[in-house]
Amino acid sequence: MTVPPGSSSTAAGTPHYFGHRERLRDRFRMAGGDSLADYELLELILFRAIPRRDVKPLAKALLVRFGSFAEVVAARPERLKEIEGMSDAAIIEVKIIQQAAKRFAKSSLDKRRSLTSFSAVLDYCRTAMAFLDREEFRILFLDKKNVLIADEVQSVGTVDHAPVYPREVMRRALELNATAMILVHNHPSGDPSPSGPDIQLTQEIVALGKSLNVAVHDHLIIGRDGFASFKGLQLI
Template identity: 75%
Template sequence: MTKPAVAVAEEPQHYLGHRERLRARFLKGGGEALADYELLELVLFRAIPRRDVKPLAKTLLARFGSFAEVVSARPERLREIDGLGEAAITELKIVAEAVKRFAKIRVESRPAMGSFSAVLDYCRTAMAYLDREEFRILFLDKKNLLIADEVQATGTIDHAPVYPREIMRRAFELNATAIILIHNHPSGDPSPSQADIQLTRQIVSLGKSLNVAVHDHLIIAREGFASFKGLQLI
């Protein structure tokens, strides 16, 4: 005689109530009401709808250090995390790009040299948590308005190849009359190296001969920033 089938109870989806409570806390108190791992959970909810993502969020923080460092991490490094698929990585990179574009609006809408804090905020958003050195240039017009923001070179953890003549060639193509040089130090220390100082002097000298002003060179790092103009190195 065949025994009747026994119904198997589904595993309670306890995380569903947690998600609703977390969303409610965010809507009521904003991001400041949430810890970094909870904010990461909110980002991951859309990409991973049927799983408790709290352990994954905490794993990401343990690997990279902070919310900002997680969303800034390169996709290839994020793929090293078990359980983090392409959809979730896309969500994280969307957040990073949205933050960068929001900060950039403040730079584009006002003269760069009249809104140093906006320029600095944008640069820190775009570069402070990168794990490779990147050399970026802001090209400005006669009113110091932003014409273009371009990454000139991407390198290793402590070097990005930069060529002064290529910088000036690009300035002429864009009809820029001034530039701001920016690069990051993945080590976390923004102090200029002798190589940084020497390169900057070469660019400044070449710019003077071509009537392209170098307003500043900013070094961005997790622990702060250095301004060549502020340090009287320009």
């Protein structure tokens, strides 16, 4: 057997990481994911895409670059590509995990049910947006029974700005026959405190919505360190 460059092997000629992979899988099976460190969970994700290499150094390098497991999973593909050893296949495996997490969180926002659970909405928005490195403006469009009609990203911007136009927001609401909405955007800085422009934009959308009988139930700002609710802050 030829050992890949940079890998050590056992006396029998088998790369050392073969046994490590099985031991890690066994720990996951027996004790669950909570028993694993972040880098070990990343190793499990990378195993499928990189079958013939020790991926522990790569997993640790990802954490050093991005800071946490969640931030690795949320990182844009082009940023993951900057890490030596991250192949296209490995990036796909990471992004599958991100999409799975989003869909799991979104399952509580079933279109057949009214969005009466604030915690379910918040959990979904945090999963989808808390660790993004660019600002994203999302709208949850609702019908008169507060049933979710559509969940749409209206714009993606820079690290501190995503362009949003109130008339375009209302035009889309009317196209969907929505009678209410929840506005959501993230602050990549981590601090969810509303800025002056955030407050002004919200007031403009609320005012335009009133003239068209479209209610704005809330505007949530999602950050790594928490969230802010315009309704909770009595800004709506």
